[in-house]
Amino acid sequence: MSFLVDVLRLTRIEHSIMLVIAVIAAELIAGNGVLPNTYTLILSFVTPIFVSMSAFAINDYFDIEVDTLNKKIRPLTEGKMSPNHALAIAVISMIIGVAASYLINWYCFAIALIFGALALLYSYKLKETLFIGNAYVAFSMSIPFVFGNYVVSSNMGSALILVSVMIFIAGLGREIQGTIRDYKGDSARGVKSLPRCIGIYWSSMAALIAYIIAIAISAYLFFDVSPFLGNLIFGALILITDILLLYAGFGYLSSRKQQFYDKARNISLAAMAIALVAILITAASL
Numbered sequence: 001m002s003f004l005v006d007v008l009r010l011t012r013i014e015h016s017i018m019l020v021i022a023v024i025a026a027e028l029i030a031g032n033g034v035l036p037n038t039y040t041l042i043l044s045f046v047t048p049i050f051v052s053m054s055a056f057a058i059n060d061y062f063d064i065e066v067d068t069l070n071k072k073i074r075p076l077t078e079g080k081m082s083p084n085h086a087l088a089i090a091v092i093s094m095i096i097g098v099a100a101s102y103l104i105n106w107y108c109f110a111i112a113l114i115f116g117a118l119a120l121l122y123s124y125k126l127k128e129t130l131f132i133g134n135a136y137v138a139f140s141m142s143i144p145f146v147f148g149n150y151v152v153s154s155n156m157g158s159a160l161i162l163v164s165v166m167i168f169i170a171g172l173g174r175e176i177q178g179t180i181r182d183y184k185g186d187s188a189r190g191v192k193s194l195p196r197c198i199g200i201y202w203s204s205m206a207a208l209i210a211y212i213i214a215i216a217i218s219a220y221l222f223f224d225v226s227p228f229l230g231n232l233i234f235g236a237l238i239l240i241t242d243i244l245l246l247y248a249g250f251g252y253l254s255s256r257k258q259q260f261y262d263k264a265r266n267i268s269l270a271a272m273a274i275a276l277v278a279i280l281i282t283a284a285s286l
Contacts, residue, residue: 002080003081006075006080006081007075007081007089009074009075010056010057010060010074010075010076010081010086010089011052011053011054011056011057011089011093012052012053012056013053015052015056016048016049016052016053018272018273018276019048019049019052019144020045020048020049020144021276021277021280022048022144022145022148022167022276022279023044023045023048023144023145023147023148023151024148024280024283025145025148025276025279025280025282025283026144026145026146026147026148026149026151026160026163026283027041027044027148027149027151027152028280028283028284028286029149029157029159029160029163029227029283029286030148030149030151030152030153030156030157030160031152031153032286033283033284033285033286034152035152036151036152040104040151043100043101043103043104044104044108044147044148044151046096046097046100047097047098047100047101047104047108047112047147048097048144048147049097050093050094050096050097050100051093051094051097051098051101051112051115051116051119052097052140053089053090053093053097054089054090054091054092054093054094054097054116054119055090055115055116055119055122055123055140057086057087057089057090057093058086058087058090058119058120058123059119059122059123059127060074060075060076060086061076061083061086061087061090061123062123062124062127063123063127064076064077064083094116094119097112097116098112098113098116100112101113104151105150105151107150107154108147108150108151111143111146111147111150112147115140115143118136118139119140122136122137127191128191128192129192130192130193130194130197131194133175134172134175134176134178134179134194135172135175137171137175137178138167138168138169138170138171138172138174138175139168139171140171141167141168141170141171141272142163142164142165142167142168142171143164145160145163145164145167146160146164158225159221159225159226159227159228162217162220162221162225163221163279165217166214166217166218166221167214167272167275169210169213169214169217170210170211170214170245170271170272170275171272172210173206173207173208173209173210173211173214173245173249173268174207174268174269174272176194176203176206176207176210177204177207177248177252177261177264177265177268178265179193179194179195179203180195180200180203180204180207180252180261181258181261181262181265183195183196183200194206200256201253204249204252204253205253207249207252208249208250208252208253211245211246211248211249212246212249214245215242215245215246218238218241218242218275221234221238222234222235222238227282227283227285227286228282231282231285233278233281233282233285234278234279234281234282237274237275237277237278237281238274238275238278240271240274241271241272241274241275241278242271244267244268244270244271244274245268245271247264247267248264248267248268248271251264252264
């Protein structure tokens with residue numbers, strides 16, 4: 001039982017749950033309120049869950065050194081699981097996830113395959129590439145909406161395009177803040193992160209600007225784009241999200257304390273989760 005718990009911790013199962021919520025929302029919006037048949041629906045859950053699990057497992061496999069330097073609590077840094085276990089979990093999970101996407105359609109198969117390849121490249125090399133690594137992680141937050149759309153449709157409407165862009169930009173801001181939080185460990189490893197190139201202040205400013213752009217898109221969705229147009233539940237929840245993002249964004253500008261960085265990480269994660277719920281509730285009302 002304890003090993004299973006460590007597997008779930010290694011693979012960040014909470015992120016998989018968030019991905020499934022995004023996929024369901026996208027399927028509802030693209031399908032005008034109708035979900036695909038049960039067989040396809042289950043497959044559309046299996047793919048993001050297992051591909052995400054693989055991505056996190058392979059990330060920890062390659063990143064055990066920096067996680068130790070940054071004093072992150074992970075199954076590998078705690079010695080509760082060997083690197084070989086993490087590698088095996090990553091390979092098996094990726095095979096399951098990609099195989100499930102193949103059974104849906106070619107669009108989904110291509111998306112899963114490309115994302116899986118990017119996950120491996122990110123963990124192996126892209127993470128240490130200036131800004132590209134941050135962009136990949138932000139992309140991983142928005143791709144479930146693209147995947148969910150193509151489960152049920154061969155075209156992507158403006159609503160889901162805007163949602164994907166909004167999540168991507170907010171995720172990019174969150175990832176930039178993550179490089180600030182990991183500044184000491186990245187410096188020890190010589191990683192060329194944004195804070196090491198332009199400084200912590202200007203990196204914090206970049207993250208705040210990203211949040212403001214995402215907030216502007218969320219407002220545009222509420223005031224002008226169906227099915228979000230005038231939806232009061234969406235408006236209320238997305239307002240909470242926007243306030244939390246602004247708190248984290250301005251907080252990074254004024255604080256240089258690791259304690260705040262750790263708190264802001266949870267706040268921004270909560271903001272993203274609330275945004276997902278807002279989108280799902282709106283999609284379910286179709």
